[in-house]
Each structure stands twice: as structure tokens, then as C-alpha cells.
Amino acid sequence: xxxxxxxxxxxxxxxxxxxxxxxxxVLSFTLALILGLAVGLSQISxxxxxxxxxxxxxxxLRGVPLLVQIFFIYFGLGGLLNLERxxxxxxxxxxxxxxxxxxxxxxxxxxxxxxxxxAAASLGMSNTQALRFVILPQATRVIIxxxxxxxxxxxxxxxxxxIIGLRELTRAGREYYSQxxxxxxxxxxxxxxxxxxxxxxxxxxxxxxxxxxxxxxGMGVRR
Amino acid sequence: xxxxxxxxxxxxISKRFGNLVVVDGLDLDVAxxxxxxxxxxxxxxxxxxxxxxxGLERLDAGIIEVGGVRLDPTCDTIHAVRAKVGMxxxxxxxxxxxxxxxxxxxxxxxVLKLPKEQAINQARERLERVGLGAKLDSFPAELSGGxxxxxxxxxxxxxxxxxxxxxxxxxxxxxxxIGEVLAVMRDLAQSGxxxxxxxxxxGFAREVAHRVIFxxxxxxxxxxxxxxxLSAPRHPRAKEFFDKVL
Ligand SMILES: Nc1ncnc2c1ncn2[C@@H]1O[C@H](COP(=O)(O)OP(=O)(O)OP(=O)(O)O)[C@@H](O)[C@H]1O
Ligand SMILES: [Mg+2]
Numbered sequence: 001x002x003x004x005x006x007x008x009x010x011x012x013x014x015x016x017x018x019x020x021x022x023x024x025x026v027l028s029f030t031l032a033l034i035l036g037l038a039v040g041l042s043q044i045s046x047x048x049x050x051x052x053x054x055x056x057x058x059x060x061l062r063g064v065p066l067l068v069q070i071f072f073i074y075f076g077l078g079g080l081l082n083l084e085r086x087x088x089x090x091x092x093x094x095x096x097x098x099x100x101x102x103x104x105x106x107x108x109x110x111x112x113x114x115x116x117x118x119a120a121a122s123l124g125m126s127n128t129q130a131l132r133f134v135i136l137p138q139a140t141r142v143i144i145x146x147x148x149x150x151x152x153x154x155x156x157x158x159x160x161x162x163i164i165g166l167r168e169l170t171r172a173g174r175e176y177y178s179q180x181x182x183x184x185x186x187x188x189x190x191x192x193x194x195x196x197x198x199x200x201x202x203x204x205x206x207x208x209x210x211x212x213x214x215x216x217x218g219m220g221v222r223r
Numbered sequence: 224x225x226x227x228x229x230x231x232x233x234x235x236i237s238k239r240f241g242n243l244v245v246v247d248g249l250d251l252d253v254a255x256x257x258x259x260x261x262x263x264x265x266x267x268x269x270x271x272x273x274x275x276x277x278g279l280e281r282l283d284a285g286i287i288e289v290g291g292v293r294l295d296p297t298c299d300t301i302h303a304v305r306a307k308v309g310m311x312x313x314x315x316x317x318x319x320x321x322x323x324x325x326x327x328x329x330x331x332x333x334v335l336k337l338p339k340e341q342a343i344n345q346a347r348e349r350l351e352r353v354g355l356g357a358k359l360d361s362f363p364a365e366l367s368g369g370x371x372x373x374x375x376x377x378x379x380x381x382x383x384x385x386x387x388x389x390x391x392x393x394x395x396x397x398x399x400x401i402g403e404v405l406a407v408m409r410d411l412a413q414s415g416x417x418x419x420x421x422x423x424x425x426g427f428a429r430e431v432a433h434r435v436i437f438x439x440x441x442x443x444x445x446x447x448x449x450x451x452x453l454s455a456p457r458h459p460r461a462k463e464f465f466d467k468v469l
Contacts, residue, residue, distance in 0.1 A: 119316035119375075122277050123330035123382055124306025133333055137320045 003185075010176060010189045017172035018193065024089055024158040024168060029151055031094030036101025041131075043106045054102065061099035067160055069096050074164045089161035097154050101147060108143035109135055141212045148205035152198050159194075169193060228291055230255045230386050230417040231276060231308075236285030238271055238441075245271045247441035248285070253386070256415040260428040260449070263438035264464055269421040272438065273388045276419065277308040290385045306334055309379030313391040315371040317363040317378070323350060324359040327378045334382070342381075349377040353407050369400030373407055380411075387411065389420040423468060429453060437461040 042054035061069070073095075074088035083091070112135050120130035162171035173190035177183055229252040238246040245268040253259055263269050274280040276287060278296045287294040294304045318326050327346035331337045337345070350359055353373040363371055372392055379387060389408065393401040405427050412418055412431050422428065428435050428449050435452040437445035437460075444458040453469070456462050 113316075115312060115314055115316040116318065118279055119310075119312065119318070120330075121279060122305060122308070122310035123378070124302045124334040125330060126302050129333050133329055134318055138318075141320070 006182065006185055007189060010182070010186055011193075013176045014169060014172050014190065014193055017167055017169045018197075020166060020168040021155070021158050021197070024086075024093065024161055024166065025151075025155045028090045028093035028158070029097060029154045031090065032097035032101050032150075032154070033147075035095065035098035036105055039098060039102035040105030040109065043102065044109060058099045058102050061096055062103075066093065066096045066157055067163070070160055070164060085161070085164050085166050089158075089164060089166050093154060093157060093161070097150060097157075100150050104143055104146045104150065105139070108139040108146075111142050112138050141209075144205065144209050144212060148201070148208070151205070152201050155197060155201065156194065228288075229253055230257070230290060231419070232288040233276070234286050236275060236287060237283045238268075238275055238280055239283050245441050246275060249441065249443060251436075251443065253417060253419060255417055257433050258412045258416075258418045258420065258431055259434045259436060260432040261419060261421045261436045261438055262423060262428070262464070262468070267438045268441040269438055270390050272441075273310070273390050273419065273421060276386070276388055277310050278305050279310075302334070306330070306382050307385045309382060309384035309387040311372070311375050311379055311387070311389045311392050313395050315363070315368070315375045315395070317371055317375055319363050322360050322362055323355060323366070323374045323377075326363070326374055327381045330378070331381050346377070346381060349381050350374065352380075352410075353377045354403070367400060368396045369403045372396065372400075372404045376404075376407055376411070386417045386419065389418065389422065391421050391423075393422065393424060425453060425469060437464065439464075 039054045039057055042050045043058075045051060045054075070089065070092040073092040074083065074085065077083065078088045116134055116138065117130055120134045125133070158168060159170035162168055162174065165171070167175075169190060173186050177186045180186075231251070231253040233249060233251040235248050235250060236246055237244065237248050247268075249272070261269055261272070271280060275282060276289075276294075278287075278294050278301050281296045289304055289307055292300075292304055292307075294308075295301060318329065321329060324343060324346050327349050328339075328342040331342040331345060332339060335342075347356070347359060350356060353376055355370060355373055355377070358366060358370060358374075361370075363374070366374065376392075392408070393404050396404065401424070405424060408418070408420070408427070409431050420427075420432070432449050434446060435449045436443055437452060437456065437458070439460050445452050445456050445461045452461070453465060456465055
């Protein structure tokens with residue numbers, strides 16, 4: 001087989017696994033966003049038990065390797081809760097990433113000047129209204145770039161679920177290798193496919209940053 | 224206003240930060256349509272007092288009433304009462320992610336639940352009134368300091384407040400922009416708005432204020448017509464302060 005045909009052959013083998021990588025990434029990151037927002041808001045709720053709980057959540061999850069968390073949820077909890085691989089994988093990555101996102105969201109919100117809260121309050125807005133109409137729209141601008149980094153990291157870390165037998169991109173690479181014993185080209189192409197996806201994501205997040213840019217404010221978008 | 228008493232009444236109010244007593248058992252009545260200018264040394268508690276008047280600070284003692292309704296930061300009705308007290312800040316505190324029009328329309332839409340169109344129309348009128356009819360779609364970062372402060376005044380007025388509080392509204396402004404903001408405030412005073420203004424603009428105090436108050440260490444040491452307080456203060460600390468400022 002010449003190199004071109006080999007590459008095509010490998011890519012054909014890898015392609016069916018791409019949707020799984022995308023599904024694990026998108027679902028777990030969505031879960032991470034929802035949990036992260038809840039935990040991030042809890043951290044600044046000012047209600048002590050909630051603050052402590054949220055801080056504990058973040059500290060524990062950031063302090064344990066993701067791989068160990070995947071093992072724990074799939075083998076440890078999975079047996080008890082009857083979780084299948086896919087659910088366990090998404091849950092593990094989602095929960096782990098929610099800790100990082102909680103920190104990003106918390107610091108994003110805290111970066112908005114106190115005067116903004118006060119202006120909103122002095123107009124009679126409730127805390128929820130202030131958060132929704134004044135604080136979060138501004139915090140989003142601050143949150144998007146680091147959250148986008150996490151999204152890309154999440155895509156790459158989705159390869160870890162190959163270990164519990166989910167047939168995503170990395171797993172497909174291993175299968176190809178164990179059938180045909182071509183290592184250099186296989187892993188090179190697996191890497192290239194990941195790279196294409198992360199580059200696509202980078203483009204997407206640039207677009208998002210632009211959309212949330214404020215006129216006359218950093219980023220230089222003026223209509 | 225649908226009651227006969229003062230627009231704002233404070234009785235025995237105190238505010239501490241830790242051991243520091245910032246407002247010290249203070250009484251104040253401000254009549255409807257009265258304009259009060261408050262002066263005092265840095266750290267004398269002027270900002271804190273204003274923040275007490277709209278419930279941004281929780282009192283340690285005393286009561287505050289706005290239009291006869293008790294202002295109680297621990298109570299659910301605080302937002303409704305607070306909406307009746309407009310506040311203008313030294314640093315403007317406009318919402319940077321919203322246009323001038325949306326800055327003014329936001330609270331009427333969310334707090335008063337006005338329909339969008341009505342809120343926008345009303346916001347346009349308010350901005351025209353402060354001379355910014357041509358800047359409706361500008362964002363705060365595209366406006367000068369004086370323009371931003373006028374948007375902030377329009378934003379507070381959009382809630383139809385019974386009392387307006389101003390915390391050094393011109394001290395973050397370049398000198399050439401102070402006049403335009405004071406002019407808006409003068410118009411507002413002439414239209415009968417009840418105003419409490421912390422400002423060291425003595426000309427404004429002399430011309431517009433009905434009463435000048437000198438605050439020191441959380442107490443009112445001097446209170447009276449501008450001419451009397453500014454020209455012939457009785458209290459030595461007030462004398463000392465005005466000798467420096469005037
Ligand atoms: N949130 C706070 N926590 C602790 N101390 C505070 C707080 N806010 C104000 N203070 C203190 O209370 C005192 C009065 O502050 P305040 O801002 O009311 O003074 P001011 O008269 O407005 O002064 P300035 O003319 O400098 O604006 C100061 O000593 C200040 O350090
Ligand atoms: Mg002050």
C-alpha cells in the first residue's frame with residue numbers, strides 16, 4: 001500500500017469514531033457548564049454552608065486526576081448505580097470540568113466592579129435581576145476566553161474514556177494499530193484529526209468572543 | 224406625593240464598620256422639593272449616609288422613611304422603596320454593555336415591568352431632557368464623562384424617584400464638563416425634585432441649595448441656609464473646613 005492509500009484507509013477507519021468523541025465532549029461540557037454555573041454562584045452566594053460545600057467540591061475535584069475519577073465513577077459507582085460506559089464517561093468528565101468552570105465563572109463574576117451591583121440595586125433591581133441583566137452579561141465577556149480553553153481541553157481529555165471501552169477516536173486508533181501494526185501513521189493521523197477539531201473550536205470561540213464584545217471596550221468592535 | 228410629611232425622614236440612625244462609627248445617631252428631615260447640599264471632610268461619612276438613605280447599607284440603629292414608608296434593608300419591600308430613591312454615583316456606574324437608551328430603559332422594564340416600547344420611549348424622553356437626544360445609541364465607553372453622568376441621571380430619573388441622591392457627581396469630571404452636569408441638576412431642582420447632594424461645588428450650593436449641611440465624624444454639626452453655613456459657620460470644625468475649601 002502506498003502512503004496515500006494507507007492514510008485514507010486509516011482515516012476511513014477513524015471516521016466512524018469521531019461522532020463519539022464529539023458526543024462525549026459536547027455532552028460532558030454542557031453538563032460542566034450547568035454544574036459549574038451552579039457551583040460558581042454558590043461560592044459567591046454569601047450563604048456559608050453553600051459556600052463551604054461549593055469550595056469543597058471544587059478543591060476535591062481539582063485535586064484528583066480525571067482518569068481516577070473516570071475509574072471511580074465507572075467501576076466504583078457504575079456497579080452500584082448500573083451506569084453504562086457512555087453515561088459514566090460523560091458524567092466523570094462533566095463533573096470534573098464543572099470544578100474548573102466554577103472557578104472561571106466565580107472569578108468572572110467577581111471581576112465585575114462592585115459599583116455595577118450598587119447601581120443595579122439602587123434602581124430597585126433584586127439580586128437575581130442584577131445578576132441576570134447586569135452582572136452575567138458583562139461576566140460572560142470575561143468568562144468566554146478561559147471557558148473556551150477548557151472546552152478544548154475537554155475535547156482532548158475525552159480520549160481518556162477510551163480506557164473504559166468507549167469507541168471514540170483514540171480507541172479507534174488503538175484498534176487500528178492492533179489490527180495492522182502501523183503505529184507511526186496511525187497516531188500521527190489520530191493527532192491530526194484531534195487538531196482539526198480543536199482548530200475548529202478555536203475559530204468558533206473567536207466568533208463567540210466577538211459576539212459578546214462591547215462597543216468601545218477592549219476588542220475594538222465598533223459598528 | 225401622597226403624604227404630608229417630609230420626603231425623607233431619618234431618626235437616630237447609626238452605622239458602624241467594625242469599631243468605626245461612621246454615622247452617629249443622626250436625625251434629618253428633608254422636605255418635599257427641598258435641595259440639601261452636604262459637605263464635610265473626607266471620611267466624615269457622607270457617602271455612607273447617602274448609601275443608608277437608599278438601603279445600600281444596613282443600619283445599626285434608627286429608622287429611615289421615604290415618603291412615609293419605612294426603609295428596611297432586611298425586609299422584602301426594600302426593592303420597591305429603593306426604586307423610589309434615585310442615586311447618582313461619583314464614578315457614574317453606567318452599565319457598559321448597554322447603550323445609553325438601554326441603560327435608562329433597563330430598570331423600568333425589569334423592575335416596573337413596563338412594556339418594551341413604553342420603556343424605550345420614556346428613556347428617549349429622559350435622555351432628551353438631559354441633552355443627550357443625539358447619543359441614544361452610544362455605549363458608555365463612547366461618551367465623555369459629563370455625558371456619562373447625564374445618562375446616569377436620566378437612568379435614575381426613569382424610575383420616577385421621590386428623592387434623588389447625588390454622591391459627588393462632578394468630582395470625577397474634567398473641569399470643562401462639570402458645568403453641563405450641574406446645569407442638569409439645577410433644572411431638576413427647579414422642577415421640584417427633592418435632592419440630597421454631596422458636593423464641594425460651593426457655587427452650586429449657594430445658588431441652588433435651600434439648605435447646607437456640614438457633616439463631621441458622622442454627625443451634623445451645622446445646618447442652615449447656604450449663606451449662613453458657608454459664610455458664617457458657628458462650629459469651629461466647620462470654620463476650619465470652609466477656610467480650607469472656600
Ligand atoms: N465598606 C466599608 N468597610 C469599612 N469601612 C468603611 C466602608 N465604607 C466606608 N468605610 C469607612 O467609613 C468612613 C466614612 O466613609 P465615607 O466613604 O462615608 O466618607 P466620605 O465622607 O464619603 O468621604 P470622601 O469625601 O472621601 O468620599 C471612612 O473612614 C471609610 O474608611
Ligand atoms: Mg464619599
